[in-house]
Amino acid sequence: MENPMRPSKVISEKAEYPFQFSICTLVTDHQEYSEMKGSCIEAGFGEDDCEYLIIDNSTGNAIDAYKGLNLFLQQAQGRYIIICHQDIIMHDDRRPVLEDKINEINQKDPKWGVLGNAGGVNLKYQVVNLTRGNGEKLTEKHAPIQVMSVDENFMLLKKSANLALSRDLSGFHMYGADICTIADVLGFTCYVIPFNIIHKSDGNINKTFYDGKKEFIKKYKRAFRSRFLSTTVTRLYLNSSTWKTYILNKPFFIFLFKQYYKLIKVKKPYSIKYKQAEK
Known part of the structure; x- marks a missing residue:
């Protein structure tokens, strides 16, 4: 008996999200996390339309930040994904303030991908909107302001941007810079917004940080x-230099380099079978 094909599912750009926010945290101290989650609920992020996701590292760093955050980004079902440290406290600003800032960015720059409360504008200027653990309140008068990176204590990502962190990096440092760099490559922008929360820690610049920075530079x-x-139909040259891009995309130079690969760089070493045989 003939088995009729099922009708194909029609999809569109309009997506449906079970939650408005997914709030995601790597947890090493459940008591501190409970305080953080309670402050979020008190600030208006109720569990009726927000989901709370954790990775439990309380008995050891079973999953590092890069792998863990990618799991959050894959499995979160919120329209907006908040990735934050367990040592933040929602205090001065509540959910309506955050939603107002999201709406403002949506109207002025719909191609945004990442928002934060602190980050780097360029080599000279950093911007910070938060209250430190000692009670010092830092405010950036120019926010919202476009940045090159955001601080990891609080990052808000747009689910529809489909962002991910690098597979070839690991550890617990530089992932805010990594996600913003990837967002830029994909055509999204990043902003620091005026959304004040308490961040109890000022960070820890140690050897593991500098090791992570070295690996970050090496990767990029x-x-x-x-x-x-x-x-299959064309060959081209990619470079940030205008003159190199112009000259080396000329057919004559493409032909010369094609001969180099034909005569010197044969195809066989690219085969995975060849690579396995070398081991």
Whole structure:
């Protein structure tokens, strides 16, 4: 008996989200996390339309930040995903303030992907909107302001941006810079907004931080390298230099480099079978 095909599902750009916010945290201290979650609920992030997701690292760092945050981004069902430290407290500003700032950015720059309360504008200027654990309140008068990176204590990502962190980085540092760099590559912008919360810790700059920074630089040295690119129908050269891009995309130079690969860089070493045989 013939088995009729099921009708294909029609999809559209309009997405449905079971929750308005997903609030995601790597937890090493459940008591501190409970205080954080209670302050969020008190600030208006109720469990009727918000989900709370955790990764339990209380008995050891079973999952690092890069892998853990990617799990959050994959499994969160909120329209907006908040990734925050367990040592923040919602205090001065509540949910309506955050929603107002999101709506403002949506209207002025709908291509945004990441919002935060602190970050780096350029090599000279950093912007901060939070209250430190000692009670010092820091305010940025120019916010919302576009930034190159956001601080990891509080990051808000738009689910529809489909962002992810690098697979080839690990640890617990530089992931705010990583997600913003990836957002930029994908065509999204990042902002620091005036949303004040308490962050009890001022961070910990130690050897693991500097090791993470070194690996971050190494990764993006490779990722942003100049390269020739081949497709099934054309060949081209990618580079940030205007003159190199212009000259090396000329057919004559493409032909010369094509001969180099033909004569010197043969196809066999690219095969995964060849790589396995080398081991």
